[in-house]
Amino acid sequence: xxxxxxxxxxxxxxxxxxxxxxxxxxxxxxxxxxxxxxxxxxxxxxxxxxxxxxxxxxxxxxxxxxxxxxxxxxxxxxxxxxxxxxxxxxxxxxxxxxxxxxxxxxxxxxxxxxxxxxxxxxxxxxxxxxxxxxxxxxxxxxxxxxxxxxxxxxxxxxxxxxxxxxxxxxxxxxxxxxxxxxxxxxxxxxxxxxxxxxxxxxxxxxxxxxxxxxxxxxxxxxxxxxxxxxxxxxxxxxxxxxxxxxxxxxxxxxxxxxxxxxxxxxxxxxxxxxxxxxxxxxxxxxxxxxxxxxxxxxxxxxxxxxxxxxxxxxxxxxxxxxxxxxxxxxxxxxxxxxxxxxxxxxxxxxxxxxxxxxxxxxxxxxxxxxxxxxxxxxxxxxxxxxxxxxxxx
Ligand SMILES: NC(=O)C1=CN([C@@H]2O[C@H](COP(=O)(O)OP(=O)(O)OC[C@H]3O[C@@H](n4cnc5c(N)ncnc54)[C@H](OP(=O)(O)O)[C@@H]3O)[C@@H](O)[C@H]2O)C=CC1
Ligand SMILES: O=C(O)CCC(=O)C(=O)O
Numbered sequence: 071x072x073x074x075x076x077x078x079x080x081x082x083x084x085x086x087x088x089x090x091x092x093x094x095x096x097x098x099x100x101x102x103x104x105x106x107x108x109x110x111x112x113x114x115x116x117x118x119x120x121x122x123x124x125x126x127x128x129x130x131x132x133x134x135x136x137x138x139x140x141x142x143x144x145x146x147x148x149x150x151x152x153x154x155x156x157x158x159x160x161x162x163x164x165x166x167x168x169x170x171x172x173x174x175x176x177x178x179x180x181x182x183x184x185x186x187x188x189x190x191x192x193x194x195x196x197x198x199x200x201x202x203x204x205x206x207x208x209x210x211x212x213x214x215x216x217x218x219x220x221x222x223x224x225x226x227x228x229x230x231x232x233x234x235x236x237x238x239x240x241x242x243x244x245x246x247x248x249x250x251x252x253x254x255x256x257x258x259x260x261x262x263x264x265x266x267x268x269x270x271x272x273x274x275x276x277x278x279x280x281x282x283x284x285x286x287x288x289x290x291x292x293x294x295x296x297x298x299x300x301x302x303x304x305x306x307x308x309x310x311x312x313x314x315x316x317x318x319x320x321x322x323x324x325x326x327x328x329x330x331x332x333x334x335x336x337x338x339x340x341x342x343x344x345x346x347x348x349x350x351x352x353x354x355x356x357x358x359x360x361x362x363x364x365x366x367x368x369x370x371x372x373x374x375x376x377x378x379x380x381x382x383x384x385x386x387x388x389x390x391x392x393x394x395x396x397x398x399x400x401x402x403x404x405x406x407x408x409x410x411x412x413x414x415x416x417x418x419x420x421x422x423x424x425x426x427x428x429x430x431x432x433x434x435x436x437x438x439x440x441x442x443x444x445x446x447x448x449x450x451x452x453x454x455x456x457x458x459x460x461x462x463x
Contacts, residue, residue, distance in 0.1 A: 094344070094347060094348065094368045094369075094370045094371075095344055095368070096172055097172065097173050097176035097177070097343055097344070097365045098172045098173075098175045098176040098179070099369070100176070100365065100368055100369035100370075101176045101179050101180060101365075101369075102123065103369040104369055104372075104441060104442065104445050105122070105123065105179070105445060105449065107442055107445070108442050108445035108446045108449050109122070109449060111436060111438065111442065111446060112446055112449060112450055112453070114449065114453060118453045118456050118457070121456065122153065122449065122452060122453065122456075125150050125151065125152045125153075125175055125178060125179070126151045126152065126153060126154060126159075127149075127150070127151040128148070128149070128150045128151075128171070128175070129148065129149045129150075130146065130147070130148055130171070131146070131147045131148075131149070132144050132145070132146060132147075133145045133146075133147055133199070145199055145200060145201050146199070146200045147163075147197065147198065147199040147200070148169070148171050148174040148197060148198045148199075149174075149195065149196075149197045150171075150174050150175050150177075150178035150195060150196055150197075151178065151193070151195045152175070152178035152179045152181065152182045152193065152194045152195060152196075153179075153182040153193045153194055153452060154193035155193060155452055155455040155456055155459065156185065156186060156190075156191060156192060156193050156451070156452060156455050157185075157190070157191040157192040157193055158192060158193060159178075159181075159182075159192070159193040159194055159195030160181060160185055160190075160192040160193065160194060160195060160221075160393060160396065160397070161177065161178055161181035161194055161195040161196040161197070161393075162196065162197070162222070163196070163197035163198065163199060164177070164196070164197070164198045164199070165198075165199050165201055165203040166198070166200070166201075166203060167200060167201065167202055168200075169198035169199065169200045170198075171198075173198065173343070174196050174197065174198040176365065177196035177198075177364055177365075178194050178195050178196040179194060180194070180196075180364055180365065180385065180386055181193075181194030181195060181196055181393070182194025182448070182452065183386045183444070183445060183448035183449070183452075184385075184386040184387075184389075184390045184393055184448075185390075185393060185397075186447070186448035186449075186451040186452050187386050187387050187390060187425055187428075187429065187444050187447050187448045187451075188387075188390045188393075188394050188421050188422070188425045189421075189425070189451065190393065190394065190397045191397075192393070192397060221233070221396035221397075221399045221400055222396060222399070223399070228399070228402075228403050229399060230395055230396075230398050230399035230402055230408070230409070230414060231408070231409070231410065231411040231414055232395055232398075232411045232414035232415055232418065233392075233395045233396065233398075233399060234268065234272075235272045235276070236391040236392050236394065236395035236396075236414075236418060237268065237269045237272070237273075237362065237389050237391045237392035238268070238269050238270070238271070238272025238273035238274075238275070238276055238340075238362070238391070239272065239273075239276055239391050239415065239418060240388065240389060240390055240391020240392065240394065240418065240422050241269065241272075241273040241276075241277075241338060241340070241360050241362045241388055241389065241391065242273055242276035242277050242280060243391070243418070243419055243422040243423060243426075244360060244383050244387060244388050244422055244426050245273075245277060245336055245338075245358065245360045245383065246280060247422075247423060247426040247427070247430075248358050248360070248381055248383055248426070249335075249336075249358065251381075251430060252357070252358070252381060254335060254357070254358075256280050256281050256282060257280075257281035257282075258281065258282070258283060259277075259281075259282045259283070259335040259336055260282070260283050260285045260333075260334040260335045260336070261274070261277050261282045261283065261284050261285065261286075261334055261335065261336045261337075261338065262284075262285060262286030262287070262329055262330070262332045262334045262336075262337050262338070262356070263284065263286065263287050263288070263329075263337075263338045263340055263362075264288050264329045264330060264337075264338070264339045264340060264341045264345065264366075265288070265289060265339070265340035265341025265342070265362070265363065266287050266288065266289040266305065266309060266315055266340075267289070267340070267341075269340040269362040269363070269389065269392075270287070270289075270338065270340035270341065270362060271302070271305070271306050271309065273338050273340060273360075273362055274287060274300075274302045274305075274338075275302045275303070275306065277336070277338075278299075278302045282335075282336070283298075283299040284299060284300045284302055285297055285299060285300065285332065285334060286300075286321075286324070286329050286332045286334065287300055287302075287305055287315065287321070287329075288315065288326060288329040288341075289309070289314055289315045289341075290314065290341075291314040291315060291316035292314065292315040292316045292317070292318060292323060292326075293315075293323065293324045293325065293326045293328065293329045294315065294318055294320065294321030294322065294323060294324065295321050295322050295324045295328075295329075295332065296320060296321035296322065300320050300321050301320050304320050305318060305320060308320075327350065330345065330346065330350055330353075330354060331350060331353045331354055331355060332355065332356075333355040334355070334356050334357075335356065335357050335358060336356060336357070336358045336359075336360060337354065337356035337358070337359045337360070338359075338360045338361075338362050339359065339361060339362060339363050339366035339367075340362030340363050341363055341366075342363055342366070343363065343364060343365040343366060344365065344366070344368050345363075345366050345367075346359070346366055346367040346368065346371050346375070347368045347370070347371050348368065348370045348371050348374060351367075351371040351374035351375055351378075352374055352378075354375065354378070354380065356380060357379075357380065357381065358380070358381045358382075358383070359375065359380055359381070359382045359383065360383045360388045361382065361383060361384055361385035361388045361389065362385075362388060362389050363385065363389070364385050364389065365385060366385065367382065367385075372439070372441065376439055381440065382439060382440055382441060383426075383440055384440055384441035384444045384445075386444050386445070386448065387425060387426065387429055387440070387444045390422070390425065391418055391422060394418055394421050394422070395414060395418055398414055398417065398418070425447075428447055429443045429444045429447055430443070432446055432447055
């Protein structure tokens with residue numbers, strides 16, 4: 071569709087100031103600095119560059135909720151549609167007291183690059199609600215069953231087998247590829263995992279099943295080290311019973327921050343953003359970092375990890391298993407035909423392995439790290455669609 075563009079004098083354009091001080095904590099700026107580097111290497115044309123630097127749509131909502139005690143509270147929520155050129159904008163909703171619009175914008179952009187790096191026919195979006203997720207109830211009224219619209223549903227309601235494990239499984243699969251590439255055996259490889267929720271606990275379990283030795287795990291209430299290997303099933307059972315790792319006896323308690331600097335082959339940050347920074351990056355001793363969380367490494371820390379020769383599997387690739395199986399869920403709902411877990415896992419394996427190899431090949435070709443290569447793969451796929459559809463479509 072052709073669009074008449076508003077005509078303005080050229081001097082009315084405000085250009086991003088690339089020399090402006092980069093706030094290490096701002097996830098959108100971190101995303102942008104990586105985007106800029108990849109866009110430069112791709113020699114992206116200025117029109118598409120400017121379009122892809124901005125979200126398509128941003129919405130702020132105030133949601134009134136009647137609380138248990140009868141009081142009405144109003145919660146602020148954000149929805150950002152970053153880019154829809156490759157398909158419907160995909161991305162979950164984060165419920166947290168610390169949600170900000172900048173964070174949701176970054177997460178929506180990451181969803182765009184994530185879907186593109188694994189070649190899903192989706193654009194990227196994200197939502198966030200400022201609230202305490204321990205709260206009791208969220209309800210959603212859609213009037214009728216639309217099971218292809220929401221993903222991550224219970225299997226009984228049109229969810230996909232394998233979705234719960236998908237992100238951790240994807241982390242295991244790309245770690246396997248990375249170790250093979252680096253000539254490091256999987257069997258006996260030592261691993262530390264920060265965060266023991268959906269992503270971290272499954273990644274730990276599946277890596278252990280592949281022969282890795284999980285020597286460190288942590289959550290918000292405890293960090294534990296055991297050089298002989300932690301019994302991951304026992305840790306999962308402990309969390310199931312006590313709701314956290316607090317009191318776990320299968321390892322020595324260590325300082326929370328020390329989980330990131332253990333001497334291990336593989337570090338899996340699978341908790342939250344901005345945990346690897348310029349402050350602790352010099353102390354990191356892992357050979358491989360598999361970014362299970364979104365945005366665990368600040369952009370300013372990237373060059374420090376590069377200099378130390380650490381092989382980083384970037385978040386948009388490493389944790390893309392989740393959205394990939396959400397895509398499978400959408401496909402199955404649309405077909406009304408559901409796959410076995412073995413089929414889901416096999417197809418996830420194909421996509422994760424192929425995507426890792428696509429990124430690795432580009433990283434060798436351009437002599438750049440895996441993060442820059444992953445952004446280059448994604449941006450070029452999104453840019454191609456803009457070119458084919460007319461850049462303003
Ligand atoms: N689930 C998914 O499919 C996907 C998740 N991600 C990303 O992965 C990350 C983890 O998500 P997910 O596993 O689903 O979330 P969960 O809420 O299931 O787990 C988060 C884990 O991190 C722990 N944690 C929180 N703060 C800290 C801290 N300061 N130090 C150590 N551990 C901490 C939590 O501990 P506690 O329980 O004690 O609070 C919990 O064990 C997020 O960045 C998310 O965006 C990315 C792609 C898909
Ligand atoms: O399953 C989904 O689509 C959500 C995945 C997601 O939010 C993420 O990858 O960060």
